Amino acid sequence: MALALYRKYRPATFAEVVGQEHVTEPLRTALAAGRINHAYLFSGPRGCGKTSSARIMARSLNCVEGPTPDPCGKCGPCRALAPEGPGSVDVTELDAASHGGVDDARELRDRAFYAPAESRYRVFIIDEAHMVTPQGFNALLKIVEEPPEHLIFIFATTEPDKVLTTIRSRTHHYPFRLIPPSAMRELLERNVAAEGVRVEPAVYPLVIRAGGGSARDTQSVLDQLLAGAGPEGVTYERAVALLGVTDSALLDAMVDALAADDAKGVFGTIDRLAEAGHDPRRFASDLLDRLRDLILLRSVPEAAHNGMVSAPEEQIERMVAQAQNLQPGTLTRYAEILHNGLLEMRGATSPRLVLELLCSRMLLPEVSDDSGATLQRLERLERRLAAGAPAAPQANRTAPADPPAGREPARSGSERVFERPSQRAARERETPQPRRDGDPAPAAAPAAATPEPPAAAPRPAADAASPQSTPGRVDVAGLRQCWPQVLAAVRTMSRSTEALLTGATVHSVEGTTVVLTHPAQPLVRRLSEPRNVDCIARALAQVVSGEWTVRCVHPSALSAVEGRPSSPPAAGARQAPRAEQPGRARTYQRPSGSAGPGDSEAPRPRVATSEPDIPLPPEPEEEPYPPDEEEPEPIDPETRARNLITEHLGGRPID
Structure with a gap:
């Protein structure tokens, strides 16, 4: 039976160990100086030379010329501990995977006190040391900490973290590494030359990659290829088919x-x-x-x-x-x-x-x-x-056709549903109307003023997502088109502010001031808080750039302001009887669900309040003023006080 390559070419000295110079050089120096420790820990991946180095360490310690970094190879201990030697009674190699219990540790401890038979030291090599149970380590702890002068422990493991901490702290730890490809190729070429078999150069990278940096695994793969080599040696095709790469x-x-x-x-x-x-x-x-x-x-x-x-x-x-x-x-x-x-x-x-x-x-x-x-x-x-080709295939895009003059662009269904009369009146006021015969020519604008673009002018689809970025030049129509982008920007800053904006609409834009309306008076007050106003202003700055001021009002306040027409009403429209009845306030029928006099909401603002000026659109023709109601007769203060006290007493009359 042929001997496996990893056993046949096992290193016999530290100089023959491949790819582990960071470990072998310090060990050689310590052996030459005579600084020998009582316990060593060799850790690293499988097949990288841990157990072989432990045997070389025992051979160097027991050589008749030693301790020496270079064993003579002629004395009895050197021949007994050679790669193919019979072994020595003073060097015990124990596999902890099958002998890691507490009983095995106690037996090893009892044998450790006996002096060596024919060598200088008794060496215990414990392979797969991480498989020793905690009870076994505890049984060895005292003798590892204070061993006899003739006793040396060498632990070899692939998982040093599983070794008991108290044991690991009493050893000299030498970590082994995977062998680099260059050193591995030199090893393989040396073995192939010793075997006298021809191997194609393209085979070596396949074998090295299959071995994964382990000398034992790599030599096993090469041994398999050499065993199946024909008269022409190991070819690349044979290696690819056999290794499955x-x-x-x-x-x-x-x-x-x-x-x-x-x-x-x-x-x-x-x-x-x-x-x-x-x-x-x-x-x-x-x-x-x-x-x-x-x-x-x-x-x-x-x-x-x-x-x-x-x-x-x-x-x-x-x-x-x-x-x-x-x-x-x-x-x-x-x-x-x-x-x-x-x-x-x-x-x-x-x-x-x-x-x-x-x-x-x-x-x-x-x-x-x-x-x-x-x-x-x-x-x-x-x-x-x-290559001179176009950057990307042009998509077959059709630009939206401009609507005829005097016709407004198509609006989304949601805008048609939620458009209020005051908003529709403002939009009609901003939409340029065709001149009729006999109408006077419009007055010329001042020279210093910059003409604003028409509010209802049709915009391409691309401009809808990116309105004018100059503050003061964004109109109501442009801001309404990009309002979803503003809401998305608000969402990234504050979810609560976005929820408050549900149902809010853009009423008007004056310079850098945006006026929003909301049908719920409590939400109007919440939106008017500085925190929410600043969040909306920052979102506007992100979408249309510039610095903005945001105001939120209730539609009732706008309705009260819009009650004063700034231009003569159209023919056929009903006039409110203000001139005939001076001093009487117009009263409107309260919508269902609105707040009454005893509710916590603030009363409706009158026209004379200090509200900022808001552009007043003309009165819509289809919404005449509601009929006036008779005002109740005034009640004197004494009667009003008596009624309040009666109501407080539950309806009982007072004396």
């Missing part, structure tokens, strides 16, 4: 198709992958490794020469060309999609479907809102401009 031709086809935005090529490669029987998960993992190499070649041109990218020379040339066709942002985005997709493939019932969805996501960056998709769209735009 993805053929580089499929990876090249996928990368080229992604670079050219060729959906047919991308999904055709996946179909070829399935026909060849490859695992979609393994293909996604290998494609992620290829993208990693392309990112390095794109960012570091000399990555292929300093060992950062390991691949055959002809494949390096193809990868350099591929890296030039893809921008770093695109490569990074592809890598992120594949990385997240590998997590989705874990446990998926149809890995091919998940792989196809990942590829479609890479081909269609427009569906994503992340920064990677934006970078990829910019890179596509740059490629089209460099």
Whole structure:
């Protein structure tokens, strides 16, 4: 039976240990100086040389010329502790995975007090030390803390955090690492030369990647390939088929198709992958490794020469060309999609479907809102401009036709439903009317005044979302069109203010002052609070820019002000009998559900109050004044007081 490569070429000295110079050099120095500790802890990934180093440590301690960093290899202890030696009675190697209980620890403790039979030290090598139970560690704690002079403990583990803290604090801890690809390739080439088998250079990267940085696993993979080698040795095709890795031709086809935005090529490669029987998960993992190499070649041109990218020379040339066709942002985005997709493939019932969805996501960056998709769209735009093609296909958009003169633009259904008579009158006043024959010409505007655009002038669809940004130049129609954007901005600042604005409408705009109306008097008072007013003003500044002042009033206040027509009423309209009955106040029928005299709401403001001037639109023709009601006869103060006291006493008469 042939001896496995990892046993046949096991290191016998610290100088033969590959890729662990950060551990072997301090140990050699300590052995040369005679500074030997009673307990050591070797930790690191599997197959990186922990147990081999522990055996070399025991060999160096018990050499007749030692303690020495370089054992002679001729004395009895050196021959007994060689990689193929029979072993020594003074060196005990214990597997804690099967002997980690408290009874095993007690037996080991009892044996530790005996002096060595033929060597200088008794060495206990406890492999997989993290498998020792807490009770077992407690049984060893006293002897590890204060051992005899002839006793040395060496713990080896892949999980040092699971070792009891009190044990770990009494040891010298040496962490081992994964072996780098360059050192691993030198080890493999040395072993292949010793075996006398021909191996193609393209096979070494596959073996190193399959080994994952572990010397034992990598040598086991190479041993498998050497066992199945034919007369021509180990070929690349044989290694790809045996290891199950993805053929580089499929990876090249996928990368080229992604670079050219060729959906047919991308999904055709996946179909070829399935026909060849490859695992979609393994293909996604290998494609992620290829993208990693392309990112390095794109960012570091000399990555292929300093060992950062390991691949055959002809494949390096193809990868350099591929890296030039893809921008770093695109490569990074592809890598992120594949990385997240590998997590989705874990446990998926149809890995091919998940792989196809990942590829479609890479081909269609427009569906994503992340920064990677934006970078990829910019890179596509740059490629089209460099090739002389149009930046993007123009969409077949039809601009809205201008309405005929004198006709207002179409309004949404919600605006037609909630438009109040006063608002409709203001809109009609702002809409330019055609001149009739015989009408006097309008007076010329002052030279210093800047003419404002018509309020009802038709706007393109694009201008609706971005009204004029100059303060004082935004009219009522423009502000109503962008009011949803204002509400969205308010939502980001205060949810409560947005809720209060439900039902509020824009009444007028005067310079930098926006007047809002709300049918509920309590909500008017809430909206008039400084906190809510400032929030609405900031939202207006975000949407239309500039500094704004916001006022919120009840429609009744506007109705009271609009009761004084600023121009003669139209023919046929009914006049309120104010001149015939001076001194009588107009009374309106109170709507149902409105507040009465005893309610907590504030009384309706009179015309004579100190309200700011509001533009007065003409009286609508279809809403005449309601008929006057008879005012009750005045009550003298004594009678009014008596009635109040009677009501307070529950209707009982007073003396």
